[in-house]
Amino acid sequence: DAGITQSPRHKVTETGTPVTLRCHQTENHRYMYWYRQDPGHGLRLIHYSYGVKDTDKGEVSDGYSVSRSKTEDFLLTLESATSSQTSVYFCAISSTGVDEQYFGPGTRLTVT
């Protein structure tokens, strides 16, 4: 199994508060991704990173920011959480960016 951890695994927060989710990998892969999973939508890309300090937006990036200061860590921040951001968040990694992505265990976030 690819070495990917996510923290926290579960979080409940209030509307308007900032939230940071962490993805940590031990595979030294260059590419890292954040997805959200909602019923009826499959997984949708939020942001991705193609190297340290190199990030770009995905399909559903509004309300989210990311940072990658080290190869192994990719942080997702909800600047001011809203109820529409209640979701399951998955981190994924890829060595080349075009091969298969391996996913972390997910973080279930509830915004009340």
Add this chain to the structure above:
Amino acid sequence: AQKITQTQPGMFVQEKEAVTLDCTYDTSDPSYGLFWYKQPSSGEMIFLIYQGSYDQQNATEGRYSLNFQKARKSANLVISASQLGDSAMYFCAMREGGVADKLIFGTGTRLQVFP
């Protein structure tokens, strides 16, 4: 327009039988990749199989095979000799060209294997 379509929200199969999960895709890029992932009730996403658009042969991984029909733009997953542990959600996904940011997922098919 949907890039990845999985038309079967749910499927049932008896243990030890084979089952086909459908996936059609839409792209004008000649270079693309197709992936299948499994998501059991525990929630993790497990990579199963990959097919590149230029691959001459259908991909196989153990009991999983990908029935790739390029002209029909379909990439169906075939699971042979189903097991109870195969009960899960299955997602088809596509990467277009060499674009690292674009892995587009379908909405999934829930497979239930019964004894």
